[in-house]
Amino acid sequence: MKNQKKGWCKNIEILISNRAQNNIENITEFTLKISPNYANKVINKIYSTIDSIKNTPYIGRYVPELNDKHYRERICENYRIIYLISEKLNTIFIRYIISGKQNSDLFFEVHKKELFNFLNRMFI
Numbered sequence: 318m319k320n321q322k323k324g325w326c327k328n329i330e331i332l333i334s335n336r337a338q339n340n341i342e343n344i345t346e347f348t349l350k351i352s353p354n355y356a357n358k359v360i361n362k363i364y365s366t367i368d369s370i371k372n373t374p375y376i377g378r379y380v381p382e383l384n385d386k387h388y389r390e391r392i393c394e395n396y397r398i399i400y401l402i403s404e405k406l407n408t409i410f411i412r413y414i415i416s417g418k419q420n421s422d423l424f425f426e427v428h429k430k431e432l433f434n435f436l437n438r439m440f441i
Contacts (some may be wrong), residue, residue, distance in 0.1 A: 325417055331371055333411040337398075340414040344396065359394050366393040374402045392417070401435070410435070418425060 318396045333341075341363060346354035370377065370391055377389035380399060399413040412435070 328407060329371055329374070330408045331367060331411060332408055333367070335413045337414050344414065344416075359396075363393050363396060363398070363414060365369075366391050366398055370398070370400060370411075372401075372410055388412070 341360065344363070345356055345360055348359050374389070377391045377398075377400065379386055380388045380390050388401055390400070395417045397413075397415050397417055398411060399415065401410045401412060403410065405441060
């Protein structure tokens with residue numbers, strides 16, 4: 318595991334991409350069909366998990382479908398929160414929140430170019 322700088326996480330910023338925000342809205346719409354209480358529970362857990370990433374960003378596992386160690390993920394309920402850590406920018410970028418039930422190989426194949434273009438902009 319990468320050595321974290323002491324105090325690095327204290328003032329870290331979390332940015333949620335438009336796509337991840339859309340993912341949250343879609344999850345809300347889907348779970349509301351099941352139950353408003355369930356929807357509230359799931360969305361609160363997702364935001365709580367995102368907030369916990371701020372305190373322990375390196376606890377998330379590497380995304381197995383990507384052959385890149387910059388992207389990590391945390392599991393929350395049936396969802397995968399995909400994020401990138403930039404110590405240089407003191408920021409965690411939440412990129413996607415996807416269902417664990419969807420075809421992840423297909424998802425990452427479709428979005429691989431976007432993920433790596435974003436990564437290149439962050440580190441080059």
